[in-house]
Amino acid sequence: MRRSRYFLPTLRENPAEAQIASHRLMLRAGMIRQSSAGIYSWLPLGLRVLSRIEQVVREEMDAAGCQEILMPAIQPAELWEESGRYQDYGKEMLRITDRHERPMLFGPTHEEVVTDIFRGAVRSYRDLPQNLYQIQWKFRDELRPRFGIMRGREFYMKDNYSFDIDHAGAVRSYNRMFVAYLRTFARLGLTSIPMQAESGAIGGDLSHEFIVLADTGESAVYCDPAWLDTDPLALAIDYEDDLQPVVDEWTRLYAATDDKHDPSTCPLAEDALYRGRGIEVGHIFYFGTKYSKAMGATVTDPEGNDVAVEMGSYGIGVSRLVGAIIEASHDEAGIVWPESSAPFAVGLINLRAGDAACDEACESLYARLTDAGIEVLYDDRDERAGVKFAEMELIGLPWQVAVGPRGVAAGTAELKARAGGEAEALPFDTVLARLTGD
């Protein structure tokens, strides 16, 4: 993509309303624009990041045996009357009335809809287990939206729902999701820690929330320092195996948010404890037959009895992850994208646009990188070097390639990792080889 044609409205100054780093940087980097309180438009750069994160989530869901569907954003209130949540949910639910005076709502979650789909389609235990997911915009009319995208009213979420014939099956489904979540966050370059959680409005008796570590996170966390050295991706996972030992291993270490942490019962000594801050990015629940009983989602078991299916639901805040990654990875100059969620892999800077030799060298690099399947943002504008460097730091692409008259004369370009380190002057072919991994 040529910067001269790219819709990237960056801001030089900090918007007054943005308090935390991710909000400020997303506005400055031209990723989002606010529409109303807690509701945002996603501009090209932001949407690229959102889509990349979404894709990682999708791949891990598919790998864990889930199937993607898409349910309606607008739901009939009727279904929520059946589950009994229409009254319970309160003002966070955006209620809508259609032209026939039929009460509708903008979905804050989809247990009712998915249960309705299930009960109309599945009759036999032979069709279980089943695990359906969607990635979709949801709406919760938060009392006080804040922190930009981190706590918006409209938010992009992956939610999935498991259906099993019995408790043991449901726990297997739960464990699969537990592992898939650890893998997903690790792939995004985040350290996530599962913590025992309350089930809240969804209900149920088995629940973990996944907290991502970030210095500017909203809640304080206390955990065993061993968490910091764990790598979920190091473990080869077969989702057909019994994952209980894996989950046990992962939940063995101490971890608690500040509202749960109690120094008097904590197994670790005060000075052996890691204290940090974190952001909740995922939450998983096993809630058994709460919805299946209320809504009549039953199947016939091997003995010919009708039994209510055992369910669980699992959420990942996809749009929140954009903010969480920035909170976990930024510096004074701007965002520092991990490769797995970066909007472009490489930022190519022409330090002297209009200079024939620089233009030619850049065009060549741009074409060869693009041909190699690498996504490049090529700053071909007639701007001063400082402007281009500053913007490139702000938007945080993992690799910067700077081409100027000095280097071109010597047949080199400068390669620099956004995450740190000095720029290295390297022959064009070497730069290419480094970036393409050849």
Added chain:
RNA sequence: CGGGGUGUGGCGCAGCCAGGUAGCGCAUCUGCUUUGGGAGCAGAGGGUCGCCGGUUCAAAUCCGGCCACCCCGACCA
């Protein structure tokens, strides 16, 4: 929902107390100079001062009502 605050050009702000020509920096446009880390000079464009009403010869400024947004707390992917 309780408490606090702010609405003035795209962004950041001053002006309001003591009513009288809407102003500054950044950004934008034009020209010249410049050209390896958010350039310099000269010029230009752009604002129903959140909305409605009131007071007044005169309202960004005073008064009343409404709306929006932000922050702190209690609550959440």
